[in-house]
Structure formats: C-alpha cells, structure tokens
C-alpha cells in the first residue's frame with residue numbers, strides 16, 4: 073500500500089507483527105493512524121524465509137548459547153518495506169548498544185517522512201545485515217529486553233505525539249516536560265478537595281499570568297529537586313532564576 077504523500081510512514085520488521093500493531097490501536101497514536109497522520113505497517117521476516125519451515129534464525133558461528141537471526145529473511149523483509157513507498161527510509165535498529173533515545177532524538181524521528189524499525193530477537197542479528205542496512209542504532213535505556221519490539225513501540229509513541237495535529241492542543245506537545253527541558257508541573261482537576269487535600273489557590277484564581285508563573289516555578293523547582301542534571305546544561309533567564317531561588321528558599325524554610 074503506497075503512503076499518502078505527506079503522511080509519515082512507519083514500518084517495523086518483527087517476528088511478532090501483532091504485538092507492534094497494537095501501538096496504533098489506542099490513544100494518540102491510534103487517532104493519528106485513523107486520521108492518516110501516520111501509517112504503520114509490520115513486516116515479518118518469516119514471510120521472506122527461503123525454506124518451508126520459514127526459518128529466520130540459525131546457530132551462531134563460533135558456538136555459544138542461543139540462535140542468531142539470519143541475514144536473508146531480514147534483508148528481504150526490509151526490501152519489501154522499502155518498496156511499499158517510493159520515499160527513502162531511515163533504518164533504525166533498536167538495541168542496548170544504540171545511542172540513548174531522548175526528546176531531541178525523538179524530535180528527529182518525528183521529522184522523518186519514513187522510518188523502518190528493525191526489531192531483533194534471540195541473541196542478535198547477523199552483523200552483515202546491520203552493516204548493509206542499518207542507518208542508526210537506538211536504545212531506550214540501559215537494560216536488555218527479550219526483543220526490540222517494545223523499544224520500537226516507545227519510539228513510535230514518543231515521535232507520533234510530535235507529529236503536527238496528533239495532539240488535541242498543539243501547545244501541549246510544546247509545553248511537555250522535556251520539550252521545555254524541564255520536568256512537568258503538578259496537575260489538578262475536580263473535585264476541589266479530595267480526602268482533605270485541596271488545590272493550590274492560584275489555579276482557581278482565574279489569573280492566567282499567575283497560573284503560568286506558578287507552573288514555571290513548579291517545573292523549575294521539581295527539576296532542581298529530582299533532575300538537577302537537566303538544569304546543569306541550561307542557562308536560566310533572570311525571571312526563571314528568581315522563581316527557582318524562591319522555590320529553593322521555600323523548600324528550605
């Protein structure tokens with residue numbers, strides 16, 4: 073199925089297509105897919121295996137436990153995915169050896185017209201396939217999963233949120249924590265009191281300027297408390313500096 077020209081096309085190479093397809097069934101990603109902002113397709117290397125047993129793995133040269141994913145079925149699955157849309161695609165392998173996914177890298181993914189995510193299983197993928205086909209390796213964190221599918225779904229979710237039109241209010245992506253380089257401020261909704269816990273007065277004042285100031289102060293303060301590393305690499309302007317100093321003084325009081 074060829075993609076509509078301006079939609080983002082996401083292809084996933086995986087032996088568990090039904091697993092990955094779930095990410096486009098719910099919430100923001102589900103709505104984006106429904107509205108044609110993104111197109112998601114999964115490609116199973118088993119369908120491109122040479123033998124009737126649809127073998128996608130084999131024993132490792134050099135011995136050792138487990139199996140390695142064969143080059144040919146993966147290569148053919150990637151070729152089939154590429155052929156489904158004339159636009160060039162960036163091929164990304166999810167792996168603990170990859171560069172750490174952060175909001176900047178997510179924004180770059182969101183800007184790509186086409187991405188093909190390659191999900192490994194078993195002990196790994198034959199290096200010759202990675203050399204020939206992979207443009208970039210990404211890791212969602214320093215831990216090992218049983219397959220790359222969950223990592224691909226994380227990247228797909230995070231990037232789709234940034235596709236124009238995917239979120240209800242454009243600004244909520246821009247205001248996201250990490251989009252501002254800060255952690256999120258606290259959120260409240262009705263009831264006004266729940267089990268004797270109230271809502272900060274300023275949020276019910278109707279004074280939008282005061283609300284914005286309170287939210288910025290909270291975001292700065294929480295970042296200072298929980299992720300000071302995010303502040304280390306960041307210049308605060310005079311207003312932000314003053315608000316953070318206020319927060320710290322109140323925190324120490």
Ligand SMILES: NC[C@H]1CCC[C@@H](CNc2ccc(C(N)=O)cn2)C1
Pocket residue numbers: 166167168191192193194195196197210211212213214215216217218219220223
């Ligand atoms: N040798 C282990 C390795 C072999 C090849 C398949 C991968 C799949 N598992 C993954 C993938 C990505 C991540 C991550 N942190 O993004 C963690 N785990 C595991």
